[in-house]
Amino acid sequence: xxxxxxxxxxxxxxxxxxxxxxxxxxxxxxxxxxxxxxxxxxxxxxxxxxxxxxxxxxx
Amino acid sequence: xxxxxxxxxxxxxxxxxxxxxxxxxxxxxxxxxxxxxxxxxxxxxxxxxxxxxxxxxxxxxxxxxxxxxxxxxxxxxxxxxxxxxxxxxxxxxxxxxxxxxxxxxxxxxxxxxxxxxxxxxxxxxxxxxxxxxxxxxxxxxxxxxxxxxxxxxxxxxxxxxxxxxxxxxxxxxxxxxxxxxxxxxxxxxxxxxxxxxxxxxxxxxxxxxxxxxxxxxxxxxxxxxxxxxxxxxxxxxxx
Amino acid sequence: xxxxxxxxxxxxxxxxxxxxxxxxxxxxxxxxxxxxxxxxxxxxxxxxxxxxxxxxxxxxxxxxxxxxxxxxxxxxxxxxxxxxxxxxxxxxxxxxxxxxxxxxxxxxxxxxxxxxxxxxxxxxxxxxxxxxxxxxxxxxxxxxxxxxxxxxxxxxxxxxxxxxxxxxxxxxxxxxxxxxxxxxxxxxxxxxxxxxxxxxxxxxxxxxxxxxxxxxxxxxxxxxxxxx
Numbered sequence: 233x234x235x236x237x238x239x240x241x242x243x244x245x246x247x248x249x250x251x252x253x254x255x256x257x258x259x260x261x262x263x264x265x266x267x268x269x270x271x272x273x274x275x276x277x278x279x280x281x282x283x284x285x286x287x288x289x290x291x
Numbered sequence: 292x293x294x295x296x297x298x299x300x301x302x303x304x305x306x307x308x309x310x311x312x313x314x315x316x317x318x319x320x321x322x323x324x325x326x327x328x329x330x331x332x333x334x335x336x337x338x339x340x341x342x343x344x345x346x347x348x349x350x351x352x353x354x355x356x357x358x359x360x361x362x363x364x365x366x367x368x369x370x371x372x373x374x375x376x377x378x379x380x381x382x383x384x385x386x387x388x389x390x391x392x393x394x395x396x397x398x399x400x401x402x403x404x405x406x407x408x409x410x411x412x413x414x415x416x417x418x419x420x421x422x423x424x425x426x427x428x429x430x431x432x433x434x435x436x437x438x439x440x441x442x443x444x445x446x447x448x449x450x451x452x453x454x455x456x457x458x459x460x461x462x463x464x465x466x467x468x469x470x471x472x473x474x475x476x477x478x479x480x481x482x483x484x485x486x487x488x489x490x491x492x493x494x495x496x497x498x499x500x501x502x503x504x505x506x507x508x509x510x511x512x513x514x515x516x517x518x519x520x521x522x523x524x525x526x527x528x529x530x
Numbered sequence: 531x532x533x534x535x536x537x538x539x540x541x542x543x544x545x546x547x548x549x550x551x552x553x554x555x556x557x558x559x560x561x562x563x564x565x566x567x568x569x570x571x572x573x574x575x576x577x578x579x580x581x582x583x584x585x586x587x588x589x590x591x592x593x594x595x596x597x598x599x600x601x602x603x604x605x606x607x608x609x610x611x612x613x614x615x616x617x618x619x620x621x622x623x624x625x626x627x628x629x630x631x632x633x634x635x636x637x638x639x640x641x642x643x644x645x646x647x648x649x650x651x652x653x654x655x656x657x658x659x660x661x662x663x664x665x666x667x668x669x670x671x672x673x674x675x676x677x678x679x680x681x682x683x684x685x686x687x688x689x690x691x692x693x694x695x696x697x698x699x700x701x702x703x704x705x706x707x708x709x710x711x712x713x714x715x716x717x718x719x720x721x722x723x724x725x726x727x728x729x730x731x732x733x734x735x736x737x738x739x740x741x742x743x744x745x746x747x748x749x750x751x752x753x754x755x756x757x758x
Contacts, residue, residue: 235555241554241555244564244565244566244568245559245564245565245566246564246565247564247565247566247630248565250566250569250626250627250629250630251554251565251566251568251569253626254569254572254573254622254623254626254627255550255554255572257619257622257623257626258572258576258619258623261576261615261616261618261619262546262728264615265611265612265615265728265732266728266731266732266735269732269735269736269738269739270735272736272739273735273738273739273742276739276742276743277742277755280742280746280751280755281755284752284755284756452678455674455675455678459658459671459674459675460658460661462662462667463661463662465661469657469658469661472650472653472654472657473654473657473658473675475650476647476650476651476654476679476682476686477678477679477682477686479647479686479689479690480682480685480686480688480689483689483690483692483693484689487693487696508685515681519674519677519678522595522674523671523674526667526670526671526674527667527671529667530662530664530666530667530670530671
């Protein structure tokens with residue numbers, strides 16, 4: 233552990249804002265990159281389900 | 292294009308290649324000579340962009356002299372880009388391009404001829420016009436030679452790389468902005484070495500190295516770009 | 531792919547969590563830059579990933595172009611947005627790191643500039659892909675553009691580096707430092723591998739979507755949907 237206390241850890245030797253900001257942005261980018269394909273898959277599947285239902289009703 | 296494809300007598304392959312190249316070159320030059328406005332527009336644009344800088348920044352001679360190499364080069368780059376969209380456009384619309392792709396003649400030579408024709412109509416006049424801009428922007432006299440030579444060596448590369456973008460977007464209705472998006476990042480090395488050559492010429496340093504690098508990029512472009520342009524044209528036309 | 535995915539997800543989560551905790555709390559601070567140095571653990575992996583992602587995209591595009599493999603086309607298309615966001619992340623973290631180190635948000639440093647150009651290349655690829663309606667044509671055109679970009683990247687990188695040394699001699703670069711001690715580079719390695727695993731997971735998810743979308747008229751998709 234390279235910090236003495238938790239407040240030291242948050243302050244990051246005066247550069248806390250920069251360090252925490254970049255880690256937050258990185259986390260955000262990673263999560264977006266994982267969540268958006270999952271959401272897209274849901275959307276795709278529901279589209280396909282709807283189309284299948286339409287085709288069944290038509291025939 | 293039909294005359295060029297059918298009236299060719301049977302010759303040795305080297306001669307036909309050269310004949311094909313010259314025929315394409317002649318045809319494209321003739322076609323644009325008949326539509327003179329397309330020919331002049333990039334040049335007017337070139338002049339106008341250079342006029343905007345003193346108005347927008349400052350008319351101070353010392354300051355402008357420092358800015359001049361970059362401004363002239365960026366203006367040349369943008370006006371080349373502006374005329375790029377029309378390289379394959381009219382051929383694509385009237386079906387000539389499809390016929391060219393179907394013909395047994397090597398696409399490499401045809402494409403190279405078209406690009407060289409485009410350069411002779413944009414890059415060459417830009418390089419010849421550049422000293423006028425140099426004077427307007429107070430470029431020191433020592434830099435004029437460097438400016439013209441670097442433009443002469445650099446603009447063919449711009450035409451070659453730009454034609455890849457034009458070939459990729461020829462099937463699209465709104466290709467204009469897209470070409471700039473695709474091609475501008477690829478123009479950066481030419482811009483860097485072109486302006487550096489001019490700056491070296493202004494300060495009296497030897498500029499052989501920069502010109503050699505510009506020439507190397509041109510050589511690479513002549514060998515590689517027609518392949519990419521040909522592939523891109525086949526994709527655009529068949530799709 | 532379906533069987534591998536959960537494993538990759540677990541490994542990614544483990545590596546990233548341990549890497550971040552290690553980087554933030556346990557790695558020693560730099561004697562020159564203090565704790566702002568900890569941004570390296572985000573900046574470097576994202577920059578590396580952005581570059582290798584372009585390479586993968588161009589190679590996959592070439593495979594699709596030459597052997598007409600549909601999956602390769604889909605992989606190429608799916609990797610473009612991930613690479614673009616990684617390039618953006620590298621730029622943003624570089625800017626945030628630059629503020630305490632250089633005193634300004636942006637410096638025309640060679641690495642940052644070439645990363646910016648890489649981002650432009652990605653944006654061009656994405657724009658071209660979305661502008662062409664036919665999926666097969668879009669994939670082929672994108673592949674040609676990506677390959678042209680791949681040939682150009684070394685030239686751009688070299689010219690930008692050269693330009694940078696000409697204009698600002700002896701700038702203090704962000705990441706170049708002599709011999710990093712092991713306590714510093716081991717967590718960096720963990721983060722780099724973690725980012726690669728994250729890339730694999732995201733790429734798999736996106737490629738599966740792409741397959742589903744393109745094969746939407748195929749029988750197996752219909753059967754899959756009917757089960758739900």
